Amino acid sequence: MSNAKHIHLVDTTLRDGSHAISHQYTAEQIATIAAGLDQAGVEFIEVSHGDGLAGSSINYGRSAISEEEMLKAASSVIKNATLTVLLIPGIGTQEDLEMAINCGAKAVRVATHVTEADISQQHIAMAKKMGLKAIGFLMLSHMVEPDKVVEQAKLFESYGADVVYVADSAGAMLPEDVKARISAVVDAVNVPVGFHAHNNLTLATANSLAAIEAGATYIDGTCRGLGAGAGNCQIEALVGVLDKKGYHTGIDLYKIMDVAEDLVEPIMHRPQVVRNAPFMLGYAGVYGSFLLHAYRAAEKFNLDPRDILVELGKRKMVGGQEDMIIDVAYQLSKKRGA
Amino acid sequence: MSNAKHIHLVDTTLRDGSHAISHQYTAEQIATIAAGLDQAGVEFIEVSHGDGLAGSSINYGRSAISEEEMLKAASSVIKNATLTVLLIPGIGTQEDLEMAINCGAKAVRVATHVTEADISQQHIAMAKKMGLKAIGFLMLSHMVEPDKVVEQAKLFESYGADVVYVADSAGAMLPEDVKARISAVVDAVNVPVGFHAHNNLTLATANSLAAIEAGATYIDGTCRGLGAGAGNCQIEALVGVLDKKGYHTGIDLYKIMDVAEDLVEPIMHRPQVVRNAPFMLGYAGVYGSFLLHAYRAAEKFNLDPRDILVELGKRKMVGGQEDMIIDVAYQLSKKRGA
Numbered sequence: 260m261s262n263a264k265h266i267h268l269v270d271t272t273l274r275d276g277s278h279a280i281s282h283q284y285t286a287e288q289i290a291t292i293a294a295g296l297d298q299a300g301v302e303f304i305e306v307s308h309g310d311g312l313a314g315s316s317i318n319y320g321r322s323a324i325s326e327e328e329m330l331k332a333a334s335s336v337i338k339n340a341t342l343t344v345l346l347i348p349g350i351g352t353q354e355d356l357e358m359a360i361n362c363g364a365k366a367v368r369v370a371t372h373v374t375e376a377d378i379s380q381q382h383i384a385m386a387k388k389m390g391l392k393a394i395g396f397l398m399l400s401h402m403v404e405p406d407k408v409v410e411q412a413k414l415f416e417s418y419g420a421d422v423v424y425v426a427d428s429a430g431a432m433l434p435e436d437v438k439a440r441i442s443a444v445v446d447a448v449n450v451p452v453g454f455h456a457h458n459n460l461t462l463a464t465a466n467s468l469a470a471i472e473a474g475a476t477y478i479d480g481t482c483r484g485l486g487a488g489a490g491n492c493q494i495e496a497l498v499g500v501l502d503k504k505g506y507h508t509g510i511d512l513y514k515i516m517d518v519a520e521d522l523v524e525p526i527m528h529r530p531q532v533v534r535n536a537p538f539m540l541g542y543a544g545v546y547g548s549f550l551l552h553a554y555r556a557a558e559k560f561n562l563d564p565r566d567i568l569v570e571l572g573k574r575k576m577v578g579g580q581e582d583m584i585i586d587v588a589y590q591l592s593k594k595r596g597a
Numbered sequence: 598m599s600n601a602k603h604i605h606l607v608d609t610t611l612r613d614g615s616h617a618i619s620h621q622y623t624a625e626q627i628a629t630i631a632a633g634l635d636q637a638g639v640e641f642i643e644v645s646h647g648d649g650l651a652g653s654s655i656n657y658g659r660s661a662i663s664e665e666e667m668l669k670a671a672s673s674v675i676k677n678a679t680l681t682v683l684l685i686p687g688i689g690t691q692e693d694l695e696m697a698i699n700c701g702a703k704a705v706r707v708a709t710h711v712t713e714a715d716i717s718q719q720h721i722a723m724a725k726k727m728g729l730k731a732i733g734f735l736m737l738s739h740m741v742e743p744d745k746v747v748e749q750a751k752l753f754e755s756y757g758a759d760v761v762y763v764a765d766s767a768g769a770m771l772p773e774d775v776k777a778r779i780s781a782v783v784d785a786v787n788v789p790v791g792f793h794a795h796n797n798l799t800l801a802t803a804n805s806l807a808a809i810e811a812g813a814t815y816i817d818g819t820c821r822g823l824g825a826g827a828g829n830c831q832i833e834a835l836v837g838v839l840d841k842k843g844y845h846t847g848i849d850l851y852k853i854m855d856v857a858e859d860l861v862e863p864i865m866h867r868p869q870v871v872r873n874a875p876f877m878l879g880y881a882g883v884y885g886s887f888l889l890h891a892y893r894a895a896e897k898f899n900l901d902p903r904d905i906l907v908e909l910g911k912r913k914m915v916g917g918q919e920d921m922i923i924d925v926a927y928q929l930s931k932k933r934g935a
Binding site for chain 2: 433434460461462463464465468483493495496497499500502503504512513516517519520524530531532533534535538539542563565
């Protein structure tokens with residue numbers, strides 16, 4: 260037996276990755292990829308619409324098949340992994356979670372904006388009552404200081420979460436930002452702490468390592484980094500890097516490399532590279548949904564859309580405030596003219 | 598004036614990047630890209646065949662145009678940057694360097710295997726005599742311990758090098774490997790120290806940051822990470838990350854992003870993603886030229902080629918030892934059968 264520290268890896272190719280293929284996974288693709296991940300030794304396999312249970316809609320994009328079919332496709336092939344679902348309160352409901360359990364889900368990640376953990380109380384309690392592993396997941400954690408992340412993580416813990424996650428949903432963090440948040444949370448809670456990276460600044464693997472150094476023991480990734488914009492942490496690369504560093508993941512490196520190259524890469528719609536638009540979202544630290552609005556406002560006021568994004572990031576604007584982008588652009592253009 | 602620490606960036610899109618487009622840059626492409634980089638404020642623009650001056654050959658791949666045409670195309674548009682060439686002793690000669698100077702080169706990087714800095718003495722002396730900035734460049738620095746890197750860097754310094762570089766040519770280093778080598782060299786020499794990353798382990802940006810934290814002040818990159826296999830450090834992302842961290846590069850982030858997306862991306866032959874083969878080269882820490890040999894030997898002995906690469910890495914085999922790959926495969930297969 261090795262004495263190496265164990266890191267729990269969560270593969271979210273079949274959940275967060277689905278954004279990058281417009282949620283068009285077929286049952287066969289899900290079964291094949293989930294089987295491959297399971298055989299490679301992946302501990303947690305997350306399967307849901309990209310925006311979680313019941314995310315399939317006109318707003319968030321329709322899945323090719325029902326969530327029930329997705330989960331059954333995965334659970335029919337999984338032998339060892341924990342089938343995991345994502346639930347965003349306000350999108351997914353208690354009924355959705357019951358359906359997921361009936362389809363074989365054993366763990367749920369309840370995700371909220373980093374300042375809104377309180378809306379997860381009922382869902383986490385329900386998950387625990389139903390015998391699931393419950394994971395609290397704080398999205399866009401770069402937007403607040405570490406002490407606020409701690410406060411919200413403690414809420415999750417108080418509701419009964421078995422694990423709390425810090426998610427860099429915009430890919431906006433530098434390794435020191437990750438370390439500050441993870442180490443503060445690790446110090447403050449008695450449950451394991453996880454980290455979810457995005458690659459907007461080309462730092463997803465480095466940030467995952469920074470999280471582990473700061474005490475995180477749960478880390479997310481996707482095959483080939485499949486995900487919206489710049490994508491996620493490339494899990495097969497992370498496995499190899501963790502091997503080199505002497506950590507234990509229980510994952511067979513070659514097998515997960517083969518899942519990435521033979522099963523996931525062929526169904527990708529585009530290569531997972533860091534182009535300018537996703538880079539700027541990470542650089543500015545803003546929502547993906549701001550991008551189109553910023554480009555439109557830039558054209559109207561003859562500005563560089565990147566300056567608008569940076570300003571939105573400085574003002575820490577959040578989803579739902581898209582209407583104000585035009586005001587910001589107007590103010591910027593006045594300032595330029597002055 | 599800002600008090601931020603200045604980092605000198607060397608863009609090698611038009612040298613190391615040329616491997617990834619089979620050395621087929623046209624004079625027009627070189628002029629357009631060099632002009633864009635110069636206007637963006639890039640300090641050093643390296644232009645040469647991927648294997649340095651006189652690299653154009655059947656062995657290393659023929660360039661589309663002569664090195665003279667390449668350098669003239671660049672120097673005709675460069676207003677502020679230092680036009681830099683690469684010279685590998687044994688490939689490039691004194692005559693090649695004279696040609697480069699006549700075409701506007703102001704700096705030369707003399708590159709040797711990490712244990713062979715001694716073959717650079719004449720070239721560095723000659724470069725200094727001719728008024729060039731001379732940069733010693735230690736390739737495949739992961740293969741030896743930090744004290745050996747120091748010994749070789751000191752040789753460069755003793756020959757008159759103005760800067761010494763540690764290059765992770767195989768993309769095999771973890772951030773701690775970079776820090777160990779860079780800090781040892783920084784402590785031992787009185788000239789600035791540089792670092793050249795590759796992205797095989799998805800750590801090129803992180804390793805560049807690690808080098809800077811350890812005292813390096815010269816860092817290489819290419820637009821979109823263009824380079825052989827997994828590619829180089831994506832320079833426009835690095836510029837943004839350095840901006841966020843408060844370093845000064847003198848480079849306009851938006852302008853270099855535009856060079857990457859508008860000028861370099863359209864001529865790339867393939868997206869710069871980390872597929873399995875380049876990942877394994879970094880993981881095993883071996884030469885790219887070993888790949889095909891390892892796959893052939895694997896087929897012959899019914900092995901996974903990745904196991905052969907890992908074994909070659911353990912044995913620290915170097916270029917020129919390709920013949921021994923079949924022996925290694927034979928020994929591995931015997932061990933498996935036993």
